[in-house]
Amino acid sequence: DTGVSQNPRHKITKRGQNVTFRCDPISEHNRLYWYRQTLGQGPEFLTYFQNEAQLEKSRLLSDRFSAERPKGSFSTLEIQRTEQGDSAMYLCASSLPGWNEQFFGPGTRLTVL
Amino acid sequence: TQLLEQSPQFLSIQEGENLTVYCNSSSVFSSLQWYRQEPGEGPVLLVTVVTGGEVKKLKRLTFQFGDARKDSSLHITAAQPGDTGLYLCAGRDIGSSNTGKLIFGQGTTLQVKP
Numbered sequence: 001d002t003g004v005s006q007n008p009r010h011k012i013t014k015r016g017q018n019v020t021f022r023c024d025p026i027s028e029h030n031r032l033y034w035y036r037q038t039l040g041q042g043p044e045f046l047t048y049f050q051n052e053a054q055l056e057k058s059r060l061l062s063d064r065f066s067a068e069r070p071k072g073s074f075s076t077l078e079i080q081r082t083e084q085g086d087s088a089m090y091l092c093a094s095s096l097p098g099w100n101e102q103f104f105g106p107g108t109r110l111t112v113l
Numbered sequence: 114t115q116l117l118e119q120s121p122q123f124l125s126i127q128e129g130e131n132l133t134v135y136c137n138s139s140s141v142f143s144s145l146q147w148y149r150q151e152p153g154e155g156p157v158l159l160v161t162v163v164t165g166g167e168v169k170k171l172k173r174l175t176f177q178f179g180d181a182r183k184d185s186s187l188h189i190t191a192a193q194p195g196d197t198g199l200y201l202c203a204g205r206d207i208g209s210s211n212t213g214k215l216i217f218g219q220g221t222t223l224q225v226k227p
Contacts, residue, residue, distance in 0.1 A: 004155075031213060042117075042201050042217030043156070056212050091155050095213060101146070102215060104155035 002026075004105035006092050012111045013082055020078045021108045025094030032075050033102060034067060035091040036060065043091055049075060050097070082112045115140040117202055119218035126192055127226050134187045134221045136202035143205050145185045146215070147176055150199040192225045199223075 005024045013019050025032050030051050035043035046065070048056040051072040061067075064082075069075040079086055089109050093102040120135045136145065144163045148156035160169050162178035162185060169176045173196075175188040185202055199222050203215040 006155075033214060035215075035217075040220070040222075042119075042203070042220050043215075044217070045206075045214045048212045048214055050212075056214065093155075098211075098213075101158055101161060102213070103158065104148075107153075107155045109153065 004092055004094055004103055006090075006105040006108050008108060009106060010109045010111075012113065014113050015084060016081055018078065018080045019082060019110065020076055021090055021110075023075045023077070023092030023105060025074070025092070026103060027073075029094035029096055029103075030072065031095045031097060031102075032069060033093045033095075034075070034077055035093065037089040037091055037107070038087075046077075046090075079110075082110075084112050086110060087112045115142070115204065115206055115216050117204055117216055117218035119200075119202060119221050121221060122219065123222050123224075125224040125226065128193055129191050130225075132189050132192060132223070134189075134200055134223075135184070136186065136218050137184045138204065139183065140204075141182050143182070145178060145182075146203045147185070147187055148201040148203060150201060150220075156201055189223075192223075194225045194227050197223055197225050 007022045032049040034046040037043040047067050049069040064080045067077045089107045091107045092105045095102045117138050146161045147159045150156040160176045165180045165182045167178045173190045177186045199220045201220045202218045
């Protein structure tokens with residue numbers, strides 16, 4: 001069990017550029033979540049996958065954001081036309097179905113200049 | 114909308130002191146979790162409390178779930194510099210059709226000085 005991994009750990013980009021983050025969940029976990037955390041705040045839910053199906057999206061997820069989990073394993077989160085307000089830590093978590101505990105990855109820190 | 118409010122937001126204490134962090138809501142949660150997060154890392158799960166009135170201990174940390182399942186507390190005895198970090202409470206959003214998404218409090222930043 002290698003835990004949840006995320007890549008890259010840090011990303012610095014210029015406003016208007018597109019960025020993509022990857023999350024590899026714990027192998028048996030079919031539930032996958034993306035959260036966003038800004039400095040001094042708790043994480044906020046963005047979206048949820050059960051296997052390859054995206055079942056819930058937050059209103060925080062504007063049309064510039066898209067997430068996929070094509071084979072029910074790893075997931076990607078893409079942000080198009082980044083804005084300075086997108087600067088945050090993007091966290092991925094996974095869990096087993098019906099299980100309370102979510103296990104978080106180390107996050108991807110995005111800085112938009 | 115379910116909200117979780119944590120207090121205090123910041124706490125700076127000397128090594129050896131005791132402290133309590135509170136997590137309150139006007140809504141009922143089926144369970145509450147406590148996480149600890151270090152700078153630049155993801156949250157690490159400490160404990161899950163499920164039953165109203167439940168008390169769980171993890172070494173010097175004591176977690177309590179309120180009888181009505183609307184609040185929780187974390188008590189640390191004889192704090193050590195290694196306890197420094199951001200403590201987050203999180204509850205499962207019961208309005209989300211069993212997706213299991215979590216609602217987090219804003220966190221309590223704890224600094225323990227040697």
